[in-house]
Amino acid sequence: MKTDIILCGVGGQGILSIATVIGEAATRAGLQLKQAEVHGMSQRGGDVQSNLRLSTTDIWSDLIPKGSADLIISMEPMEALRYVQYLAPDGAIVTSSAPLVNIPDYPDKDAVLAELRKYPHTVILDIEEAARKAGNPRGANMVLLGAASKYLDIVGRERLEAAIATVFAAKGEEIVNANINAFRYDLESE
Amino acid sequence: MKKLLLGDEAVALGAIHAGLSGVYAYPGTPSTEITEYIQKAAPQVRSRWCTNEKTAMEAALGMSYAGKRALVCMKHVGMNVCADAFVNSAITGVNGGLVVLAADDPSMHSSQNEQDSRFYGKFALVPIFEPSCQQEAYDMVAKAFALSEEVKLPVLLRVVTRLAHSRAAVEVAEEAAPQNPLNPASDRGWVLLPAIARRQYASLVEKQSALQAYSESLAAIEYSSPSRAVAPFGVVACGIGYNYVKEAGADVPILKINHYPLPAAAVKALSLRCRKILVVEDGQPVVEQDVRAVLGAEYKVEGRLTGALPRTGELDPDNVAAALGKPSAEGCKAQALSNRPPQLCPGCGHRDVYTALNKVAAGYPGAKIFGDIGCYTLGALPPYNALASCVDMGASITMAKGAADAGVFPAIAIIGDSTFTHSGMTGLLDAVNDHSSITVVISDNLTTAMTGGQDSAGTSRFEAICLGLGVEPEHLHVVVPVPANMEKISEIIRSEIEYPGVSVIIPRRECMQTLKRHKKK
Known part of the structure; x- marks a missing residue:
């Protein structure tokens, strides 16, 4: 069994902490893992992505081949579209609905969302609003991870929650609980 | 563990x-x-x-x-x-x-x-x-x-x-x-x-023959099938190229290379087991040329030089699969989207420096601003479009000097603090010794920002360094790059451009990224 994930967004949105949590959960599940990150210049407000591959068997390439990603998790709607050629035909997209407009030629927001809805399994979520409602305005990325967790059976929700506790342990119990609440938000709102 | x-x-x-x-x-x-x-x-x-x-x-x-x-x-x-x-x-x-x-x-x-x-x-x-x-x-x-x-x-x-x-x-x-x-x-x-x-x-x-023997001792050919028949082709896979070959799951003999000098005997052994060889290496065709030299012109070798793999750019699972004759999976169609290039952070001091430089340069049709390596290279992109060049560490100062020698006026260099100590100081000495008419802006954000905020070698000593190299005290200025100081900074740049010798202006304000981190502590 394998799950290939593309995490994406704009530099500074915190996609790497999502990757860290999934990575920790995958390690607990005894899975093989490879995670290619982008460091350096793009982190300054440019498009960023991370290829995260989880598998019960050996993983060779650090990068996901085209047409084979099971899941795109995106902090920004247009950025989700940037990687669709990597998505398997029945793959899922879980994305924030909020455009980050830091370029002059950002396309029409509704057109972007309409395009995203054409894919068979798309979840579009106002993660900023959800994070505020969950009482953790800085936990938007954990809301997104919570929404994506239904496509992450390979690790399971319990392991993801345990991983959040481990990854944020150094920041104290309050932050851990706030992030777990944000993570659970989507499930409870359904 | x-x-x-x-x-x-x-x-x-x-x-x-x-x-x-x-x-x-x-x-x-x-x-x-x-x-x-x-x-x-x-x-x-x-x-x-x-x-x-x-x-x-x-x-x-x-x-x-x-x-x-x-x-x-x-x-x-x-x-x-x-x-x-x-x-x-x-x-x-x-x-x-x-x-x-x-x-x-x-x-x-x-x-x-x-x-x-x-x-x-x-x-x-x-x-x-x-x-x-x-x-x-x-x-x-x-x-x-x-x-x-x-x-x-x-x-x-x-x-x-x-x-x-x-x-x-x-x-x-x-x-x-x-x-x-x-x-x-x-x-x-x-x-x-x-x-x-x-x-x-x-x-x-x-010592070379011993090094060669070491490489040979660690080179092994993987045969996927036990057949002794000659394969249609074999692969020499270097470094991470090996992963992409394995990902594609090609049923071919593979010589995995992790040590150089190239194990030539192993390459010869592989050549006897296949009719041609594909070299899969990330970077430039170093091994491809060597394999050709080892096997001679008669033997068919493919790789980046023959177009089997792209001549430029990194390897990936898709271009290696294609070179191995494996079709890619049927994916969704790529979308045509706006590019999102990196940009200077909101509030970054380099932004104010470029605003001032552009404002002053607008008054000089011949103005050229020579850039350098760091976050501030992003000043080449909109909205600033400020840079004439960015070549290597330190080249802003020396290129401005050469351009000024040729008659470019005003010739302005912009260089970061860490880049200046890395390779800018010697160039500044050249300019001082030759009394070149250049204006050097050392945009000091107190860190090596582009790579994540490492210590910068000259922090708190830039004025002393410039004076020590012979910059005249009246042509050395330190300013704080914030919008409120824009008039003053522009005036200093303008008057130093008019000075027919070396001037150094040091706009100094902490990097927004390290500032955020320091505030958290």
Whole structure:
């Protein structure tokens, strides 16, 4: 069994902490893992992505081949579209609905969302609003991870929650609980 | 014990566990995390960021001279900066183990070129190790130190971005091996007077057959099927190229290469088992040329030079699968989208510097602003579109000088604080000595920002450095780049442009990224 994930967004949105949590959960599940990150210049407000591959068997390439990603998790709607050629035909997209407009030629927001809805399994979520409602305005990325967790059976929700506790342990119990609440938000709102 | 490590971190921990005594480096993507990891994880290892790659290389050679194990880390273009010391370290040879880590950046994710450091290894006649995965990266460092001490040569360890910045679980030792005792070299081989250098060079050439034998001993051909029949083609897979070949699941014989000089006998053995050879290597066609030389013009060799793989850019699972004749999976159609280039952070002081420079330059139709390497290179993009050039570390000042010599007016250089100490100071001295009519802006954000905020070598000493190099005190200005000071800054730039000699303006304000981090603490 394998799950290939593309995490994406704009530099500074915190996609790497999502990757860290999934990575920790995958390690607990005894899975093989490879995670290619982008460091350096793009982190300054440019498009960023991370290829995260989880598998019960050996993983060779650090990068996901085209047409084979099971899941795109995106902090920004247009950025989700940037990687669709990597998505398997029945793959899922879980994305924030909020455009980050830091370029002059950002396309029409509704057109972007309409395009995203054409894919068979798309979840579009106002993660900023959800994070505020969950009482953790800085936990938007954990809301997104919570929404994506239904496509992450390979690790399971319990392991993801345990991983959040481990990854944020150094920041104290309050932050851990706030992030777990944000993570659970989507499930409870359904 | 298993640990989840970036390729860079695997190199770092491998070095720590191999009894490392010192790491010397200038930050550069994708190599920076190696030194950062050692600084955090191993207080017993001597480590402070160096001014540039050449000072790093020489300090490491000094530690090796003293009998201890040293590591030098840099991005590929850093090899150009330290080349003098690197090439000559093969002539002196080493005492304590010396490993030179070069992190290449095929596809230029954060670089100006995609030069292949293996050429440097061949050029200097030293052994090269090239891991294909994080585990090999960890394991190879200890072997590289051992080989270095055995053959008394530096070992070049080459990684590429996709390994340096990719994480995987790595089986690691529980603790570090002890460091070597202090045991300075006592032979004359370290004094490269011509008579001695000739002897040393002959000895280096003599060592080549032993290095070749070492590579051959570690080269093995994988046959996927037990059949003794000759395959339609075979693959020479170097470094991470091997992963993409395995990902494609091609049923072909594979010669996996992780050590150079190229194991020519193994290449010949592979050639007898297949009708042609595809060379899969990330970077430039170093091995492809060598394989051609080994097998002769009659034998068909494919790779980046024949178009089987793209001539430029990094390997990926798709272009390697295509070269192996495997169709890619049917995916969704790519979308045509707006590009989202990186940009200066909101509130960044470089923004105010460019606003002022553009405002003043607008009054001079011939104005040219020569840029340099760092976050502020982004001033070349909209909305500023300010730069005439960005070439290499320090080139802003010297190119402005040359352009001014040719008659460009005004010739302005913009350079960051860390880049200035890396390679800008010598150029400024040239300009002072020649009384060149240039205006140099040292945009000081008190850190090496582009690579994540490492210490900058000259912090708090820039005025003293410039005065020491001979800049006249009345033509040296320090300003705070904030919108409220825009009038004042523009006026200073304008009047210094009119001064027919060297002026230095230092806009100084802390990087927004390090400021955020300092506030959190």
